[in-house]
Amino acid sequence: MRVPLDRQRTTPLYxxxxxHLRRTIASGALPAGSRLPASRALARDLGVSRLxxxxxxxxxxxxxxxxxxxxxxxxxxxxxxxxxRTPDERWPAWQEDLAAxxxxxxxxxxxxxxxxxxxxxxxxxxxxPLDGLxxxxxxxxxxxGSSALEYGPAAGDPALRRTIAEVxxxxxxxxxxxxxxxxxxxxxxxxxxxxxLARPGDPVLVESPTYSGALxxxxxxxxxxxxxxxxxxxxxxxxxxxxxxxHHPRLIYSVPTFQNPTGACLPALRRRExxxxxERHNVPLLEDDYVGDLRYEGRAQxxxxxxxxxxxxxxxxxxxxxxxxxxxxxxxLADGPVHAALVEAKRxxxxxxxxxxxxxxxxxxxxxxYxxHLRRTVRLYRRRRDALVAALRRQxxxxxxxxxxxxxxxxxxxxxxxxARRLLPLARAVGVDFAPGPRFFPEPREGDPYLRLCFxxxxxxxxxxxxxxxARGVRRAAxx
Amino acid sequence: MRVPLDRQRTTPLYxxxxxHLRRTIASGALPAGSRLPASRALARDLGVSRLxxxxxxxxxxxxxxxxxxxxxxxxxxxxxxxxxRTPDERWPAWQEDLAAxxxxxxxxxxxxxxxxxxxxxxxxxxxxPLDGLxxxxxxxxxxxGSSALEYGPAAGDPALRRTIAEVxxxxxxxxxxxxxxxxxxxxxxxxxxxxxLARPGDPVLVESPTYSGALxxxxxxxxxxxxxxxxxxxxxxxxxxxxxxxHHPRLIYSVPTFQNPTGACLPALRRRExxxxxERHNVPLLEDDYVGDLRYEGRAQxxxxxxxxxxxxxxxxxxxxxxxxxxxxxxxLADGPVHAALVEAKRxxxxxxxxxxxxxxxxxxxxxxYxxHLRRTVRLYRRRRDALVAALRRQxxxxxxxxxxxxxxxxxxxxxxxxARRLLPLARAVGVDFAPGPRFFPEPREGDPYLRLCFxxxxxxxxxxxxxxxARGVRRAAxx
Numbered sequence: 001m002r003v004p005l006d007r008q009r010t011t012p013l014y015x016x017x018x019x020h021l022r023r024t025i026a027s028g029a030l031p032a033g034s035r036l037p038a039s040r041a042l043a044r045d046l047g048v049s050r051l052x053x054x055x056x057x058x059x060x061x062x063x064x065x066x067x068x069x070x071x072x073x074x075x076x077x078x079x080x081x082x083x084x085r086t087p088d089e090r091w092p093a094w095q096e097d098l099a100a101x102x103x104x105x106x107x108x109x110x111x112x113x114x115x116x117x118x119x120x121x122x123x124x125x126x127x128x129p130l131d132g133l134x135x136x137x138x139x140x141x142x143x144x145g146s147s148a149l150e151y152g153p154a155a156g157d158p159a160l161r162r163t164i165a166e167v168x169x170x171x172x173x174x175x176x177x178x179x180x181x182x183x184x185x186x187x188x189x190x191x192x193x194x195x196x197l198a199r200p201g202d203p204v205l206v207e208s209p210t211y212s213g214a215l216x217x218x219x220x221x222x223x224x225x226x227x228x229x230x231x232x233x234x235x236x237x238x239x240x241x242x243x244x245x246x247h248h249p250r251l252i253y254s255v256p257t258f259q260n261p262t263g264a265c266l267p268a269l270r271r272r273e274x275x276x277x278x279e280r281h282n283v284p285l286l287e288d289d290y291v292g293d294l295r296y297e298g299r300a301q302x303x304x305x306x307x308x309x310x311x312x313x314x315x316x317x318x319x320x321x322x323x324x325x326x327x328x329x330x331x332x333l334a335d336g337p338v339h340a341a342l343v344e345a346k347r348x349x350x351x352x353x354x355x356x357x358x359x360x361x362x363x364x365x366x367x368x369x370y371x372x373h374l375r376r377t378v379r380l381y382r383r384r385r386d387a388l389v390a391a392l393r394r395q396x397x398x399x400x401x402x403x404x405x406x407x408x409x410x411x412x413x414x415x416x417x418x419x420a421r422r423l424l425p426l427a428r429a430v431g432v433d434f435a436p437g438p439r440f441f442p443e444p445r446e447g448d449p450y451l452r453l454c455f456x457x458x459x460x461x462x463x464x465x466x467x468x469x470x471a472r473g474v475r476r477a478a479x480x
Numbered sequence: 481m482r483v484p485l486d487r488q489r490t491t492p493l494y495x496x497x498x499x500h501l502r503r504t505i506a507s508g509a510l511p512a513g514s515r516l517p518a519s520r521a522l523a524r525d526l527g528v529s530r531l532x533x534x535x536x537x538x539x540x541x542x543x544x545x546x547x548x549x550x551x552x553x554x555x556x557x558x559x560x561x562x563x564x565r566t567p568d569e570r571w572p573a574w575q576e577d578l579a580a581x582x583x584x585x586x587x588x589x590x591x592x593x594x595x596x597x598x599x600x601x602x603x604x605x606x607x608x609p610l611d612g613l614x615x616x617x618x619x620x621x622x623x624x625g626s627s628a629l630e631y632g633p634a635a636g637d638p639a640l641r642r643t644i645a646e647v648x649x650x651x652x653x654x655x656x657x658x659x660x661x662x663x664x665x666x667x668x669x670x671x672x673x674x675x676x677l678a679r680p681g682d683p684v685l686v687e688s689p690t691y692s693g694a695l696x697x698x699x700x701x702x703x704x705x706x707x708x709x710x711x712x713x714x715x716x717x718x719x720x721x722x723x724x725x726x727h728h729p730r731l732i733y734s735v736p737t738f739q740n741p742t743g744a745c746l747p748a749l750r751r752r753e754x755x756x757x758x759e760r761h762n763v764p765l766l767e768d769d770y771v772g773d774l775r776y777e778g779r780a781q782x783x784x785x786x787x788x789x790x791x792x793x794x795x796x797x798x799x800x801x802x803x804x805x806x807x808x809x810x811x812x813l814a815d816g817p818v819h820a821a822l823v824e825a826k827r828x829x830x831x832x833x834x835x836x837x838x839x840x841x842x843x844x845x846x847x848x849x850y851x852x853h854l855r856r857t858v859r860l861y862r863r864r865r866d867a868l869v870a871a872l873r874r875q876x877x878x879x880x881x882x883x884x885x886x887x888x889x890x891x892x893x894x895x896x897x898x899x900a901r902r903l904l905p906l907a908r909a910v911g912v913d914f915a916p917g918p919r920f921f922p923e924p925r926e927g928d929p930y931l932r933l934c935f936x937x938x939x940x941x942x943x944x945x946x947x948x949x950x951a952r953g954v955r956r957a958a959x960x
Contacts, residue, residue: 022650061779065652091791091816093762094677099817102824125626133629134621141614146605149613149804170502172545184664188830197574199702200679217828222679282573299541311571324629326835336571337579344582348697349829350668354837355806 001037003046013048017056025065025076032078036066116466117433118453121260121408125457127377128324129364136363137356144359152355154347156182156331160362164317164331170367171293173306173315179335181342184353186290186318186330190214190253192345193286193314193332198223198250205243205252207235209440209447211260211288214253223250227442232402234259234266237273244281252278252285256304257292261440261452262411263404265301275307284338285313291321293374295406296382311336319361321408322373327357385410387460388453391467396474408456418477419448427473432466481517483526493528497536505545505556512558516546596946597913598933601740601888605937607857608804609844616843617836624839632835634827636662636811640842644797644811650847651773653786653795659815661822664833666770666798666810670694670733672825673766673794673812678703678730685723685732687715689920689927691740691768694733703730707922712882714739714746717753724761732758732765736784737772741920741932742891743884745781755787764818765793771801773854775886776862791816799841801888802853807837865890867940868933871947876954888936898957899928907953912946 003020005013024030037045039053046053057074060066068074090096111117140148155161161180168175183189190213198204200222206214208227218225226247229236234256243249254274256266266274278285287304305315311334318330334342346352388410389403400413414420420436427434437450455463483500485493504510517525519533526533537554540546548554570576591597620628635641641660648655663669670693678684680702686694688707698705706727709716714736723729734754736746746754758765767784785795791814798810814822826832868890869883880893894900900916907914917930935943 026649089790092759092764094764095791095816095818098677098821102817102821122631125630128626128629130621130626130629134618137617138614141610146608146610146804149608149610149806150605151602151805169506184830184834187828191829195675197578213828213831220825220828279572284572284574310569311575324626325631325831326629328830328832328834336575337582338575341578341582345700348667348693348700349671350664350808351693351805352808354664354808354834357834357837 001042001045003042005046005048014052014055014059017046017048017053018059021056021060022065030076032076034076036060036074036076038073111428111433112431115428115431115433116458116462116469118455118458118463118466119433119435120454120457121435122325122454123321123377123408123456124380125324127373127380129373132364132369133324133327133360137360140356140359140363148356148359150355152352152358154352155343156180156353157355157358157362160358161331163362163365164333167365167367167370168317168333170371172300173303173333175333176335179333179339181332181334181339181346182353182358183316183330183332183346184328184350185320185325186288186316187213187217188328188346188349189314189316189318189330189332190286190288191217192342192349193316193334194218194223194251194253195221196338196341196345197284197286202250203247205240205247205249205283206442207254207259208442209261209437209450210253210442211255211290212435212439214288215440215442218253225442230259230262230264232262232264234262234264234270235274237270237277240274240277241281244277244283248281249283252283253288254285254304255288255290257289257301258294258404258407258409260288260290260407261409261435261437261450263402263407263409265298265405268301271301271304271307275304275312279312287313287315289315289317291407292317294321294378294381294408296378296385296404298405305333311338314338314342319365322370322377323361323364327361329353329357329361381408381456384455384458384460384463388455388463388467391464392453395467395471399474408454410453410455412451412453414449414451414474415478416449418474420451421448423451423473423477426476427470430469430472430476432469432473434470481522481525483522485526485528494532494535494539497526497528497533498539501536501540502545510556512556514556516540516554516556518553591908591913592911595908595911595913596938596942596949598935598938598943598946599913599915600934600937601915602805602934603801603857603888603936604860605804607853607860609853612844612849613804613807613840617840620836620839620843628836628839630835632832632838634832635823636660636833637835637838637842640838641811643842643845644813647845647847647850648797648813650851652780653783653813655813656815659813659819661812661814661819661826662833662838663796663810663812663826664808664830665800665805666768666796667693667697668808668826668829669794669796669798669810669812670766670768671697672822672829673796673814674698674703674731674733675701676818676821676825677764677766682730683727685720685727685729685763686922687734687739688922689741689917689930690733690922691735691770692915692919694768695920695922698733705922710739710742710744712742712744714742714744714750715754717750717757720754720757721761724757724763728761729763732763733768734765734784735768735770737769737781738774738884738887738889740768740770740887741889741915741917741930743882743887743889745778745885748781751781751784751787755784755792759792767793767795769795769797771887772797774801774858774861774888776858776865776884778885785813791818794818794822799845802850802857803841803844807841809833809837809841861888861936864935864938864940864943868935868943868947871944872933875947875951879954888934890933890935892931892933894929894931894954895958896929898954900931901928903931903953903957906956907950910949910952910956912949912953914950 043050043053066074162177164180165175165177203224205226207230305313315333392401398415435452437447438444441447523530523533546554642657644660645655645657683704687710785793795813872881878895915932917927918924921927
């Protein structure tokens, strides 16, 4: 047996021999049952001590790759996996059942290269404070050392919880640090709250349409999703009570401010009504305020949570839109006994959010810096919204378009007879992608006349080109 | 009205005025209903333009703090929260119900300062590769820019998934990158798998005793937890079939290698038996291999997953023990239709694990570096295990102590008549903390004669002192 040895390397010779043998066995060149050379003979061939070879063999034995048979040398073992699965073999029955139970969505071909995507729900990566975050991560390493890499408390880093409470209070939502739970993005806040408060089969009320990530989550949890109709101002709270009486929901989920997908901002009167109905019917309210502070005009509406006399509203927020989504940092503000139950759910789900990320965000975020970043973002996104809305009105006057007062999305209604599902492949073929309406509705068919367009991630000229392409797609769909 | 203005600052004057008013309103000095000074008069007093004051007022209007009444000036609004909650007010009924439903554990006083804790499940923070991680994070920022801060794919960073598959394959578990799901720690892998495969009320089999974080998770999900007896080699697979026939579990959860809390390493014959019984009874196996490679002696046992002919075993692993728990990075290896369902569950739970952390770990981990780090860790922890076991045998010969062949824990049985629950406050009073047995058992009372001691986080001399204190506690408990 030839074993290439490099005596200049710091890796001990026995490790080099061991590594070579591992590779040889893995490659199949030494199949199961092959006998390894006797240590004395190999040591002589390689010019190393016998102990070196024996140590290498012992490591291979320890790794379960070879085994010594007393009196007859050392043999390569069969890999423990008894036999590879053949492609036509069936999966275990529980897997086949699982596959059969899962709904498979329509299989759209993905958009091609060069396609302008208005489909996402993200802000512009060019606005992420890359330099600032890099600096604070370095500072956290320098200041905290390995403590930044230990498990932190399940509820979150205490200093970050204080910062979150301060930012919220400065925005008109009085908040206490002890009521803050740090989560891995707002999505986890929704998941923890809804799986704590509702069990499979339980009804939950949502705006129709609503955020698709919540809708899919509730469906995956086996909840019975009931839609509350909306208009251009948001949830029709005048229609809420009969639904409460009929379904006895375990939860009302609402995105009152710059709603996803419609962009609607619920007026104060409806907010009060929603809260008082939830209170009267003893139903917790889960408020998703994912972009509440991205306001381009109009008076700020206080969040539902600000109307809460105590313990009625769980308020979910995020740093994803303002700082960067890849950090995965959000929070849930909840007072009362539910807070401890949520912290426990967080601990059991993933122990805690990354301590390093939490401390970096804490070091980055101050009220002043947050507000400055917000002002810059609002200025930029407002221009983009205007560009998109103007282009839509110019190029596609047959669509119904409302200019949202904040957020990331323009919600568009197609003319009668046109469907988002039919338009999607045609639009993608001419190089523009959007989020089709059906995915936002508890009853997907109701969404067929709608598109959601995200304006935040592109420069005005790109948005104008996107609309030009969309117009081409609409003509084709109407003509076809 | 006096408004302190600093003309040297870069903050515009209208912002300074706005900020002062926000503070004044928040402090209560300008209660709801107060009228703000007329803009013309205040501008003259402050020596600024009228537009400056009007801009400040407009910002306050936008923030919902004040409102203009046509023809009569600008007034401070009442805060939207209608009234503060009084301390004796009851929480909403759904919160009171939730609080009543939650079990409250025994309220032990926490250990004091100077207490040596053998209670944790962590490795030694001194071993976390602080410098290496700091460097790779810097490199990732430099190389990837803002793309490191965007959402990544729900299944995980593709390059990290390849690295995980390579590390597993090099350790004798052939793995394909496409079967890897990156999770926020192994705990999330357990949470995603168990909540996908079992619904409230469903039975699940676990070793008795088992990892407390899994036990509490299963209980929180409403599962019916059934214990399989264990001995010093791990799960009594000879007792498994009657339990399978009787309970028809939806899942078997097992920690076969250096079990938590007992340290037992399941022999190959039992592994095969466990797998073939799970297959025959159509039950998925969730294997938790949280420290399988921390082996101090004895031959390596291939994981259950290595015996799997396809789709029978979900294999959970983690970087928490080897790199750092604060990163919150683990993974789940699963083939078959269940993989896509798990990826979907991950997406709906928290979108994806932090992209930045994933890319940093990918950049840090190579097979060579992982093995070098593993060797260093094994050397250190072996000495600590030896120190703890020797001290226990010397100072507390009345305890039953097995020296584990790997992992982080020594599992100790108290002499008859002594209980962990009674010992805990006495031990803490003399300055040593441990994990009491009951928390690891499906039937907590069965754990009363046991303690779990973690040796990984302390130097030998600290461990020896901890045992000295423990001995003092045991004498007091026996005497009392």
